[in-house]
Amino acid sequence: MGPLEWNIDPEIIKLFGVFPLKYYGLLFVLGIILAYRVAKHIYTFENVPLERLEKLSAFLMIGILTGMRLGHCLFYDFEYYSEHILEIFLPFKITNDGWHFTGFTGLASHGGSLGAILAIIIYSQKYKTPVLWIMDRIAIVTPILGAFIRFGNFMNSEIYGKPTNGNYGVIFVRDDMIPRHPTQLYEAFSYLLIFGLLWYLYKKTSVVQKQGFLLGILLAVLFTARLIIEFFKENQVAFEDGMILNMGQLLSIPFILAGILLLVFSKKQTLYK
Structure with a gap:
C-alpha cells in the first residue's frame, strides 16, 4: 500500500458567489460546539449555573480569535503586517487593484492559547471566580478545539510535514507529489488522546481538586x-530555515515550563475552598 493522495478542494462553496465556505471554518465551528458541550456537562455536573459558562464562552471566543490572529501576524509574518496593519483586523487583502476578500488566512495556535489565558484572567476578575478553577476545567476541553483546527489544516493541505523519504505518508497533490508526514493528523490525534487523559483524570480521580x-x-x-x-x-516561514528550533518549538517551551511549574505548585496546595 503506497502513500495516500490527498486532493480535496478546501472550499466547499461560494456563498452568494463571493464568500467562500471552507472545511476549515466548518471544522473550527464544530470543534467549538463539541468543546462547549463537554464544558456544559462539567458545569452541570458541578452544579455551576450555565449562565456563567455562557459569559465565559463569549470572553474566550474574543480572546482566542484575537490571540490567534495577532499571534500569526506578530510571530510569523511581522515584516509584512507591520506595513499592512489594516489587514491584521480585516479579512481582505488590500492591493492597488482594490480590496480582495480572503478571510483571515493566518492564525497561530500559540497566540490563541495566550488569548484564552488573558480572557480567563479578565473574566475571573470581573466575575470574582478563582482563575485556576476556570482554567483547570477549560483545560479539559481545549484539546478538542485544537484537534478540529488541525483536521481543518489537513483539509486545507497546509501545515504538512517533511518528506517521508519512503513509499508511505500523504501526497498533498495541490502542492507537490512528494509523500509527506501528515503532521496535522499527528497533532489532531495526539490532542484527542490528551483530552481522553484529562477527562479520565477529571472523572476517575480527585486531582481536579488541586x-x-x-x-x-x-x-x-x-x-x-x-x-x-x-x-x-x-x-512555515522562510526565516525558520536557519534556526535550530523553529518558531512553533520556541513558543512551546515557555508553555511546557509553565505546565511543569503548575504541577509542582499544585502538589503543595490544599483542596479548592
Missing part, C-alpha cells in the same frame, strides 16, 4: 507533543 493540576498537565503534555511533532513538520 489548583492548577489539570492545566499543568495540559500545558506540559500538549506542548511537548507539539514540540516533538514540529521536528517532522515543514517550516
